[in-house]
Amino acid sequence: MTWQKRSVALLKDKFGKRAFSTENAYRTLKTHSRVRGGYSRGSIHHLLSELCRDNTLIRLGRGLYSFPSDRHAVQVRTADSIGVSDKVVVQLLPGKLAEAAEMLRAKGIEFMITGPSALAKFHHYVARRLLHLIYVIKGSGELAVEVLRRNGLRVLLNPKCRDIESALDSFPEADLFIVREYSDLEGNIDGRALLERALVDSYFETTRRRIPYPEEDVARIFENVLRTEPISLTRLTRLADGRGIVSEMVTVFDALKFPTRKRRTLSRRSAHYAARFLSHVKSETAR
Numbered sequence: 001m002t003w004q005k006r007s008v009a010l011l012k013d014k015f016g017k018r019a020f021s022t023e024n025a026y027r028t029l030k031t032h033s034r035v036r037g038g039y040s041r042g043s044i045h046h047l048l049s050e051l052c053r054d055n056t057l058i059r060l061g062r063g064l065y066s067f068p069s070d071r072h073a074v075q076v077r078t079a080d081s082i083g084v085s086d087k088v089v090v091q092l093l094p095g096k097l098a099e100a101a102e103m104l105r106a107k108g109i110e111f112m113i114t115g116p117s118a119l120a121k122f123h124h125y126v127a128r129r130l131l132h133l134i135y136v137i138k139g140s141g142e143l144a145v146e147v148l149r150r151n152g153l154r155v156l157l158n159p160k161c162r163d164i165e166s167a168l169d170s171f172p173e174a175d176l177f178i179v180r181e182y183s184d185l186e187g188n189i190d191g192r193a194l195l196e197r198a199l200v201d202s203y204f205e206t207t208r209r210r211i212p213y214p215e216e217d218v219a220r221i222f223e224n225v226l227r228t229e230p231i232s233l234t235r236l237t238r239l240a241d242g243r244g245i246v247s248e249m250v251t252v253f254d255a256l257k258f259p260t261r262k263r264r265t266l267s268r269r270s271a272h273y274a275a276r277f278l279s280h281v282k283s284e285t286a287r
Contacts, residue, residue, distance in 0.1 A: 007047055008056060012067055019066040022048065096153065096175045097132050101191050103147050110137040111144065112185045114193035114201040116213055122224040130175045131213060133205065141181040153177055161209050168212065178211060187239050195229060196236040203252070204243050207273045216280035223281065226258050233260055248274045256281065
């Protein structure tokens with residue numbers, strides 16, 4: 001048996017159908033390998049990438065994996081709760097959101113979970129009820145809404161912020177799904193936004209008051225992400241350009257001590273959005 005097959009067997013035995021992180025894999029293979037001192041981190045990282053390419057593994061998000069189950073991977077939950085702070089843990093995908101993704105995929109609708117929902121592991125706390133943002137390909141919005149409503153979910157199509165607030169007041173106990181149509185879902189991997197896309201969308205949706213989600217919560221998410229995750233600035237700026245907020249994102253990331261080394265020219269309006277967003281950042285984090 002090759003070391004790759006032996007490693008797969010070890011990971012399957014350890015995690016089964018549960019999700020695991022890159023660090024989980026490092027620890028498991030280092031402890032149980034037959035190589036003195038354990039396999040190197042580089043070898044394990046390469047192995048995980050290869051396993052994703054040949055569909056032996058499913059990549060759920062940055063640094064999170066699972067072996068395929070009999071049902072679709074969107075239903076997979078974390079192997080162990082993902083620690084977000086000393087007091088709080090959250091699941092990778094909130095239950096209703098996982099159900100919604102399965103429904104849309106079953107109907108062949110191209111979609112992308114984005115915004116704060118795609119950044120659940122970086123939240124400081126879990127709200128009693130959640131606001132989920134799902135982008136779909138233009139022209140499929142009405143079908144997406146019909147599918148979700150037929151299965152008992154509360155859904156709005158291309159709403160304004162006041163429409164969302166009204167729905168939240170009318171249905172105080174239910175999660176609310178916001179479906180927006182777009183001609184392109186760049187940064188979409190198997191129905192979930194890449195980290196950079198989720199950050200850009202979270203910033204845009206909250207600073208422009210498109211969703212009634214607190215800017216201060218998104219600011220904290222940004223801080224948590226930058227403390228623990230690698231960011232592709234090339235991808236980030238390309239995605240931000242698609243929303244016309246490159247200068248704002250560069251300003252925010254520079255202020256969060258994540259230097260972009262890119263020039264920025266802010267209009268008065270853009271400077272207002274960036275300054276208001278950064279006002280929620282802890283003073284010791286921002287410059």
